[in-house]
Amino acid sequence: xxxxxxxxxxxxxxxxxxxxxxxxxxxxxxxxxxxxxxxxxxxxxxxxxxxxxxxxxxxxxxxxxxxxxxxxxxxxxxxxxxxxxxxxxxxxxxxxxxxxxxxxxxxxxxxxxxxxxxxxxxxxxxxxxxxxxxxxxxxxxxxxxxxxxxxxxxxxxxxxxxxxxxxxxxxxxxxxxxxxxxxxxxxxxxxxxxxxxxxxxxxxxxxxxxxxxxxxxxxxxxxxxxxxxxxxxxxxxxxxxxxxxxxxxxxxxxxxxxxxxxxxxxxxxxxxxxxxxxxxxxxxxxxxxxxxxxxxxxxxxxxxxxxxxxxxxxxxxxxxxxxxxxxxxxxxxxxxxxxxxxxxxxxxxxxxxxxxxxxxxxxxxxxxxxxxxxxxxxxxxxxxxxxxxxxxxxxxxxxxxxxxxxxxxxxxxxxxxxxxxxxxxxxxxxxxxxxxxxxxxxxxxxxxxxxxxxxxxxxxxxxxxxxxxxxxxxxxxxxxxxxxxxxxxxxxxxxxxxxxxxxxxxxxxxxxxxxxxxxxxxxxxxxxxxxxxxxxxxxxxxxxxxxxxxxxxxxxxxxxxxxxxxxxxxxxxxxxxxxxxxxxxxxxxxxxxxxxxxxxxxxxxxxxxxxxxxxxxxxxxxxxxxxxxxxxxxxxxxxxxxxxxxxxxxxxxxxxxxxxxxxxxxxxxxxxxxxxxxxxxxxxxxxxxxxxxxxxxxxxxxxxxxxxxxxxxxxxxxxxxxxxxxxxxxxxxxxxxxxxxxxxxxxxxx
Numbered sequence: 001x002x003x004x005x006x007x008x009x010x011x012x013x014x015x016x017x018x019x020x021x022x023x024x025x026x027x028x029x030x031x032x033x034x035x036x037x038x039x040x041x042x043x044x045x046x047x048x049x050x051x052x053x054x055x056x057x058x059x060x061x062x063x064x065x066x067x068x069x070x071x072x073x074x075x076x077x078x079x080x081x082x083x084x085x086x087x088x089x090x091x092x093x094x095x096x097x098x099x100x101x102x103x104x105x106x107x108x109x110x111x112x113x114x115x116x117x118x119x120x121x122x123x124x125x126x127x128x129x130x131x132x133x134x135x136x137x138x139x140x141x142x143x144x145x146x147x148x149x150x151x152x153x154x155x156x157x158x159x160x161x162x163x164x165x166x167x168x169x170x171x172x173x174x175x176x177x178x179x180x181x182x183x184x185x186x187x188x189x190x191x192x193x194x195x196x197x198x199x200x201x202x203x204x205x206x207x208x209x210x211x212x213x214x215x216x217x218x219x220x221x222x223x224x225x226x227x228x229x230x231x232x233x234x235x236x237x238x239x240x241x242x243x244x245x246x247x248x249x250x251x252x253x254x255x256x257x258x259x260x261x262x263x264x265x266x267x268x269x270x271x272x273x274x275x276x277x278x279x280x281x282x283x284x285x286x287x288x289x290x291x292x293x294x295x296x297x298x299x300x301x302x303x304x305x306x307x308x309x310x311x312x313x314x315x316x317x318x319x320x321x322x323x324x325x326x327x328x329x330x331x332x333x334x335x336x337x338x339x340x341x342x343x344x345x346x347x348x349x350x351x352x353x354x355x356x357x358x359x360x361x362x363x364x365x366x367x368x369x370x371x372x373x374x375x376x377x378x379x380x381x382x383x384x385x386x387x388x389x390x391x392x393x394x395x396x397x398x399x400x401x402x403x404x405x406x407x408x409x410x411x412x413x414x415x416x417x418x419x420x421x422x423x424x425x426x427x428x429x430x431x432x433x434x435x436x437x438x439x440x441x442x443x444x445x446x447x448x449x450x451x452x453x454x455x456x457x458x459x460x461x462x463x464x465x466x467x468x469x470x471x472x473x474x475x476x477x478x479x480x481x482x483x484x485x486x487x488x489x490x491x492x493x494x495x496x497x498x499x500x501x502x503x504x505x506x507x508x509x510x511x512x513x514x515x516x517x518x519x520x521x522x523x524x525x526x527x528x529x530x531x532x533x534x535x536x537x538x539x540x541x542x543x544x545x546x547x548x549x550x551x552x553x554x555x556x557x558x559x560x561x562x563x564x565x566x567x568x569x570x571x572x573x574x575x576x577x578x579x580x581x582x583x584x585x586x587x588x589x590x591x592x593x594x595x596x597x598x599x600x601x602x603x604x605x606x607x608x609x610x611x612x613x614x615x616x617x618x619x620x621x622x623x624x625x626x627x628x629x630x631x632x633x634x635x636x637x638x639x640x641x642x643x644x645x646x647x648x649x650x651x652x653x654x655x656x657x658x659x660x661x662x663x664x665x666x667x668x669x670x671x672x673x674x675x676x677x678x679x680x681x682x683x684x685x686x687x688x689x690x691x692x693x694x695x696x697x698x699x700x701x702x703x704x705x706x707x708x709x710x711x712x713x714x715x716x717x718x719x720x721x722x723x724x725x726x727x728x729x730x731x732x733x734x735x736x737x738x739x740x741x742x743x744x745x746x747x748x749x750x
Contacts, residue, residue: 027065027098031058038300039063041267042072042239045260045294047287048269051331052316052619053307053579056269060243061091063267064106065098067239076105077238079259083247085110091243107237111252115215118222118233125226126218133209140164140211147199151192158189162521167197171213172281174220174251177201216251223258234262245270245290249281257293266294272327273320276573276613278602279523284609288325305331307579307622309338311655315625316618318652323608331619341618342626343648345660348639349382349587352628353389356584359626360395360567363582370396372581374568376617378593380408380527381534382586383569388538391555396566401574406555410517410528411535415552417507418545421491425459434460434484437516445477461485487511500548501540505750508532509719515736518718526597529715537634572617583621585614588629589642614647627651640749706730706744713750714742 028036038048038059050056064080067073082088088109095103107114116134123130135143144160144167166188170180177198185194204210210218223230240260242248245268248256260266268290275284291297305313313331320326346352360373375386384405390397405411413436419429435441453463467473468482487510494503508514517529542548568580587593594610602609618625629644706712710722712732720734730747733739 027062027069031055031062032304034300034302034304035059035062038269038302039066041298041300042067042070043265045264045290045297046267047245047290047297047299048267048302049299049327049329050269050271050302051305051329052271052274052616053305054302054331055306056243056271056302057091057094059302060241060269061094061098064091064095064241068095068099068103073238074105075103076107077236078241079107079114079237079239080241080243081109081111081114081256082243083110085113087243088113111248111255112212112215115219115255119210119215119218122222122226122229125229126221127205128210128218129208131208133207134215135204135209135211137164139209143203143207144196144200147196147203148189151189151196151199153189153192153196156519159519159521162519163188163193163196165521166193167200168213169281170197171211171217172249172251174217174254176217176221213251216255219255220251220258223255230258231262233259238263239265240267242266242268243270246272246275246284246287247277247282248286249283250286253283253286260294264294272325273323273329273612274576274616276576276609276616278605278609284325288327299327301329303329303331305333308333308619309335309623311338311340312618312621312625314655315341315651316615318655319618319647319650320611320615322650323611325605325608339624340655340657341651342624343588343651343656343658344626344628345644345658346628346630348630348632349385349634350389352586352630353385355628356386356586356626357389357393357395359584360582361393368582370565370567373584374570374575374578374580374582374620375584375586376570376572376575376620377586378572378595378613379530379587380571381405381530382592384534384538386569386586388555390567396564397569398566400568400570400578402571405531405534406552408528408531410513410531413513414504414508414532414535415549417511417513418504418549420461421488421495421507422545422549424461424488424492427453427460430460430464433511434464434481437512439480439484439512441477441480445473445481448472449481461488484511495545499540500542500545501536504536504539504545505719509735514718518715526715540634572613575620576616579620579622581621581623583617583625585617585625585627588614588627588645588648589633590645591642592633593645593647611647611650614645706747706749711750712747714740714747717742719750 028039031039032055035055035058038046039062042063048056048059050059060080064078067078068075080088080091082091092103092106092108095106107117109117119126119128120130120132123132141160141164144163145155148155148158148160148163166186170184177194180194180197182194185191189196204214223233237259240256242256247270256266256268268287270287272284272287275282275287278284291299308316308331310333313333317330344355346355356375360368360370363373364370375383377383377386380402383399387397387399387405389395399405402408406415413432416429416432419426420433424430434446449460449463449467452458452467453460456463458466464481464485468478468485473481491503491507491510494506498506514529514532517525517532520528539545539548542551572585593614594607598606598610600606627648629648630642632639633642634640706722706725708722708725711719712722712730713719714732714734717732717734717737717740720732720737720740722730723733723739724731729741730744731739731741732747
C-alpha cells in the first residue's frame, strides 16, 4: 500500500484515496461527542465556537490528523493559520504525534508568515523582487520620518508614530492608498495622510521592502488583480483551518474568504466571548457574521469545560450573558463542587494589595504553589502596589508580558529626572534625560560635553554649564542645553516650597515628557501616562523625594530571577491563553474596569469588549477566583471615591460571595443582590484617608464637577486651571495648549 504522506505523487487536483477508517477509532476515542462532531465535519464551511477550556487545540490538531489519515488530502493541500509562531510549532508537533510521522509539506503558520510565502512566489506582480526585505517597526518609523521631512511636515506637530498607526489601521482593513475614502483620511498633516501613505508605499517599493501590514495587503492585491493566480491557490488548498478566528482583522478575513472560495472547506475555531483585541484591529463581527458570509455553514459549540469549577463557569456565563453581540453558549463541567467566586470590597489600593498578599500566604501554608497563583489587573500601573507589597512580605513574584513597574522605560526616565534634580553629579541619569524627549541635541553637541567632562574630571552637568557659556556649540544647541540646565536648577529650588509630588508633576510637564506621551498615538501611550500618574501617587507617600529615591534603589536591588515558584502578576490582556489554580482580579471599579477610555472611544462596543475581558479573567481560574474593588483610589495625587464596577453587579448572586468591611460604603448595609446599585448616594462623596486613621472630608460637589480656579489634568492637553464653568463644560487655561473647552468627565483634579 502506498504511503499517504509521500509527496512525490502530489497532485493539486486529486487528493489521495481514503486510507481507511481503521485507525480513526484510536485518535477519536478520547474526544467528547461535541469535539468529535467538530473533527468529523470536514466538508463545507464550519464554525467551531470553542469556549474557554473546552479543548479547541485538541480539536484543531485532531481534525488535521483526521483529514490526513483518512486520505482526504495530502499535507501540502492543508492550510492551517494561527496567530503566533509558538502556537504553530505546538500544533505541528501534536499533528505529527497523532499521525506517527513528520508532516512535511503542511502549510502551517501565522497569517504574516503564510502571506510572505505567497507574495515571494509572485513578487513581481506586486512590484517587488522575490528577495524583498521585511522591515521592522524601527525601520518603518525611520522611513516615515523621511517621508514627513520630504513633504516639509513638522514631526513635532505630526509625529511619525501617529502616521504609522494610521497607515497600519488602513492596512488592517485591506485598504491601499487608492481605496482610502476621503472621509476616512482624517486631519493628520491637514488632510495629507493619504498622500503620505502613497509616498510611503512608493518608497517601500523602491527599496524592495515591505512592512508586516503589506504581507497580507499585497496578497489581496495579488489575488484580486490576477484571477489565475488566485485560482491556483484556491485549487491548492483543499482544507483551510483557522485558530482564534475572533481575533482576525478585516484584511485577514478578506484573505481567508478569497482562498476559501475554491473547495469551500473552511473551518474557523474561535470564541466570540474572548474577542479582546479590538484596539489593535480585531473585528469580532467576523465571527458573528460567519453564517451570513459562508452560506450553508455549520456552527458547532464546544461547551464542556475541562479547566474550571462550575461556580466559576456559572459566574463567567452570567456576566457575559449581558453582551448583546454574541452567538451564545453556556460552559459546563461534570466535575463536582467548587468554591463560590469571592467579591471583596476594600478601603483603597494599598489595602487591596495587603489583603491579596495575606490570601496568597494563607494558600501557601496549605501547600498551594505560588506559580499557580495569578494577580490580574486591567491597567499596567496597578501592578506597583502589588509589587511593593510582595517585596515587603518577601513574596517572590514575576511580571508576565511586561517589565516590573520600576523597570518600565517611562518610570526609569522620570526617576532619572528626579535624580538629576537632587544630585546633578549623577552622569548616568543626565545622559538618560539630556535628549529625552528629543531636544535637537545631536551626537556632535553631546560629544563636546563628554570630552570636556573627561578632560577636566567634571560631572556632565558641570561640563554642560561650561559649554553653554562659550561658542563651542551651535546657538540652537546651546539654547536647548541651557534651557534644560536652567529647568533643573528651577525644579531644585521648587522642592523647598512645594510638595515634592507636585514638583515631579511640574518636572514631567515642563520637560516635555508628558507632551511626548500625549502625542504618541501608539496603543501603549495611554498606559504609559497612567504609569506616570501612579508614580506620582507613590512619591506622595514618602516624606521627601530623597526618601523615595532611596526606596527605589532598594526595590531595584531585589533578586530578578524569573524562574522558580513565583506569583504571577500581569494584565488581563496578557493572561489570555493561560490558566492558574487561583486568580485574583483587582481593581473592579467604574472608570478603571470597564476602563474610561474604552467607553469614551467606543461606547457600547467598547463596553462589550471590556466585559469580554472580564470573562477572560474569570475563566483563567481552575479552582478559585477572588475579585476586589477599592472604595478609594488616589488619582493625580488626590483621593477619589470609587464605585464598584457594573460587572460586579452583573455576576449571578447564587455563585458569588460578597464581602465588604462594615461601613465601607458610607454605612450602607445592603443585601448582596443590591450591593453596587445601592452606592449611588455614597458615590457623591469623597473620602480622604489619613495616615493612621480613617477620616471623612465631605465635598459639596460630585466627582466630575469642579470649581473655578481648580487645577486639573487632561490626557491630551496636559495641566491647566479652570477659568469658567457652564454645566458639564469647562473652560480651561492649559499651561501648554492654551484656552480650551472640554467636557468635565475628560479631566481629573491635579
